[in-house]
Amino acid sequence: MSQPTTTASPDATTGQETDAADTGYVPVELAGYPVRALVSQRWRASHLRALNAGDLDRFAEGVLHPDDVDAWYAADPTQDEIGDWVRAVAEASGEALGKSSGRPASSKITRKR
Numbered sequence: 682m683s684q685p686t687t688t689a690s691p692d693a694t695t696g697q698e699t700d701a702a703d704t705g706y707v708p709v710e711l712a713g714y715p716v717r718a719l720v721s722q723r724w725r726a727s728h729l730r731a732l733n734a735g736d737l738d739r740f741a742e743g744v745l746h747p748d749d750v751d752a753w754y755a756a757d758p759t760q761d762e763i764g765d766w767v768r769a770v771a772e773a774s775g776e777a778l779g780k781s782s783g784r785p786a787s788s789k790i791t792r793k794r
Contacts, residue, residue, distance in 0.1 A: 706746050707773040711766045712756035717746035718766075720774035737763060744770075 706717035724744055731740040741753040758766065 707770060709766060709769045709773050711752065712758040712762045714749075714752040714756045716749040716752050718749075718770045719744045719746075721771045721776055722774060732767075 704717070705719055705723055707720055708715060708717050710716070728740055728743040731737075731743065738753070742750055745753055756762075
């Protein structure tokens with residue numbers, strides 16, 4: 682007879698990572714409302730342009746799960762709450778926004794002439 686196998690329950694971070702891998706969304710609270718957002722690596726250039734242009738409703742409609750867009754309007758978040766939320770989404774996605782690795786420094790030594 683085979684014995685049933687059991688698995689340990691994952692911690693919250695592992696659960697979020699699994700959820701993000703399965704759905705492409707991470708759960709992050711926005712001004713007291715639970716919402717799901719696309720992982721930040723999947724935000725399109727148009728989403729970022731909307732955010733940078735201050736078109737926050739269009740940005741939210743692009744990155745929130747379609748079932749959670751109404752929560753955006755109900756929350757009516759402040760600028761500070763939006764900033765905190767964007768940072769929280771990036772952290773939950775496993776990446777800090779604005780922290781691009783950029784080009785590595787050249788290993789060649791240049792000399793002045």
